[in-house]
Amino acid sequence: MALLEIDELTRRFGGIIAVDRVSMRVEAGEVRAVIGPNGAGKSTLFNLITGVVKASDGSVRFDGTMLSGMSPYSICQHGISRTFQITALFPEMTARENARLAAQARHVRRWQPYGGSTVFGDAARRGDAALERLGLTHVAHRPAGLLSHGDQRLLEVAMALAQQPRLLLLDEPTQGLSVEETAQAVDTLATLLADRAMTVLLVEHDMEVVFRLAHMITVLHRGAVIADGEPDAVRADAEVQRAYLGGLA
Ligand SMILES: Nc1ncnc2c1ncn2[C@@H]1O[C@H](COP(=O)(O)OP(=O)(O)OP(=O)(O)O)[C@@H](O)[C@H]1O
Ligand SMILES: [Mg+2]
Numbered sequence: 001m002a003l004l005e006i007d008e009l010t011r012r013f014g015g016i017i018a019v020d021r022v023s024m025r026v027e028a029g030e031v032r033a034v035i036g037p038n039g040a041g042k043s044t045l046f047n048l049i050t051g052v053v054k055a056s057d058g059s060v061r062f063d064g065t066m067l068s069g070m071s072p073y074s075i076c077q078h079g080i081s082r083t084f085q086i087t088a089l090f091p092e093m094t095a096r097e098n099a100r101l102a103a104q105a106r107h108v109r110r111w112q113p114y115g116g117s118t119v120f121g122d123a124a125r126r127g128d129a130a131l132e133r134l135g136l137t138h139v140a141h142r143p144a145g146l147l148s149h150g151d152q153r154l155l156e157v158a159m160a161l162a163q164q165p166r167l168l169l170l171d172e173p174t175q176g177l178s179v180e181e182t183a184q185a186v187d188t189l190a191t192l193l194a195d196r197a198m199t200v201l202l203v204e205h206d207m208e209v210v211f212r213l214a215h216m217i218t219v220l221h222r223g224a225v226i227a228d229g230e231p232d233a234v235r236a237d238a239e240v241q242r243a244y245l246g247g248l249a
Contacts, residue, residue, distance in 0.1 A: 001064060002025035002026055002027050002028075003026055003027060003028040003030075003062065003063055003166070003167065003199050004024070004025070004026035004049075004060070004061070004062055004167060004199070004201075005024075005025055005026075005060075005061040005062075006022060006023055006024040006025075006049070006058070006059070006060050006061075007023050007058055007059050007060075007061075008021045008022070008023055008057060008058035008059070009021070009022045009023070009045070009048055009055055009057070009058035009059065009060060010022070010055065010056045010057040010058050011041075011044055011048055011053060011054075011055055011056050012056045017222075017223045018041045018044040018223055019041045019044050019045055019048060019055075019223050020041070020222065020223035020224040021057075021058065021224065022041075022045060022058070022220070022223070022224065022225055023058075023225070024218055024225070024228070026167075026199060026201065026216075027199070028166075028199050029196035029197070029198075029199060030196075030199055030200070030215050030216055031193055031199075031200040031202060031213055031214050031215050031216075032200065032201050032202065032214060032215065032216040032217065032218060033201075033202045033203075033204055033210040033213070033214035033216070033217045033218070034201055034202065034203050034217075034218050034220060035203070035204065035205070035207075035210060035217060035218070035219055035220070035244065036219055036220035036221055036243075036244060037221065037243070037244055039222075040220040040221055040222065040223065041220050041222075041223040042171070042203040042220060043085055043171055043203065044223075045220070046082060046169050046171055046201070046203065048060065049067070049075075049080065049169065049201075050072055050075055050076075050080060050082050050169065051067065051070050051071055051072040051074070051075045052072050054069075055068060062075075062078055062079070062080060062167065063078075063079075063166070065078060067080075076105065076106050076163065077106065079164075079165050079166035079167060080165055080166070080167045080168075080169065081106070081160040081161070081163040081165035081167075081168055081169070082160060082168070082169035082170070082171065083153075083156040083157055083159075083160050083169070083170050083171055083173060084156070084171055085171040085172050085175060085203070087152055087153070087156065088156065089144045089145075089152065089155060089156060089159065090144060091143065091144050091145025091146075092143055092144075092145060093143065093144060094140065094141055094142060094143055094144065095131060095136055095139055095140050095141075095142060095143075095144050095147060095151075095155050095158075096124075096127060096128065096131065096140040096141060098127075098144050098155060098159055099126075099127030099128070099130050099131050099140075099155070099158050099159055099162045100123050100124045100126075100127035100128075100162070101123075101127075101159075102127065102130075102158075102159035102160065102162045102163055103122075103123035103124075103126040103127045103130070103162035103163060103164075104120075104123040105163065106163040106164070107122065107123060107126070107163075123162075126162045126163075126164060127158075127162045128140070129162075130158040130159070130161040130162040131155075131158050133158070133161060133192055134154045134155070134157055134158040134161070134188060134192070135154070135188055136151060136154060136155060136158055139151055148181070149176060149177060149178075149181060150177050150178075150181030150182075150184060150185055153173050153174065153175075153176075153177060153181075153185060154173075154185055154188060156173075157170065157173060157189070157192075161192075165198070166198070166199060167198075167199045167200070167201070168198055168199070168200045168201075169200075169201045169203075170189075170200060170201070170202045170203065170204075171203045172203050172204060172205065173185060173189065173202070173204070174186065174204065174206055174209055175205070182206065182209065186209050186212055186213065189213060190212060190213060193213065202214060210231070211231050211235075214231060215230070215231075216228075216229065216230060216231075217229065217230075217231055217234040219234060219237075219240050219243070219244060221243045221244065226239050226240065226243055227239060227240045
């Protein structure tokens with residue numbers, strides 16, 4: 001059984017089929033890139049997996065548990081965390097506070113918002129550990145909004161990581177970064193993922209980043225999967241060339 005099993009997942013918005021009968025298997029420890037042109041359905045796929053958007057049809061199973069119909073909160077409790085395509089942190093709070101709050105979002109029960117000092121301390125520790133793994137300890141005390149763009153994107157990964165997910169969804173972690181910032185962020189991510197302790201779905205437009213980080217690639221085009229396999233096979237696929245890599249995007 002794969003860790004994540006997606007079957008015939010479909011989402012319509014009015015007349016648009018944003019995600020069209022997508023099936024996918026993601027094995028534990030795998031880093032799988034999801035690529036495709038603008039509007040292909042990548043972010044909608046993430047929204048479906050995390051319960052932010054409800055499926056029109058099809059199912060998502062995580063470690064054998066059916067996620068369909070669960071709230072985003074429950075899905076997070078099951079060990080799935082994400083970053084957003086658009087920066088989503090609290091700019092006036094420090095990096096450390098952002099990471100701690102993210103950790104609490106998974107581990108504190110909603111009806112007990114302060115959770116007592118033990119829960120609070122645990123969240124702070126998980127937050128700090130996540131900052132360290134992303135190389136952000138030296139900016140932990142600074143307001144998130146004052147960090148460089150590159151560090152802000154890494155902070156968002158740290159916030160997801162502070163929730164100690166088994167499945168991490170990264171939506172364009174290098175979007176808006178300079179060439180230097182991208183290179184640095186990708187080095188950090190490569191180190192983070194090297195031990196294969198975490199399973200990752202990565203949406204990314206930069207093909208160099210994709211080929212550096214991904215073990216497997218799924219290609220979406222107009223909501224549907226047009227290719228799925230190892231990077232070399234996907235790169236050589238004629239339909240992928242036409243739909244995406246050839247520049248028709
Ligand atoms: N909430 C929504 N309401 C209506 N249409 C939506 C909604 N969310 C997405 N769509 C549509 O679904 C399609 C897929 O969008 P989605 O954002 O998933 O694409 P994407 O692959 O993430 O694109 P990009 O590379 O630009 O981020 C698009 O046609 C988009 O306009
Ligand atoms: Mg998107």
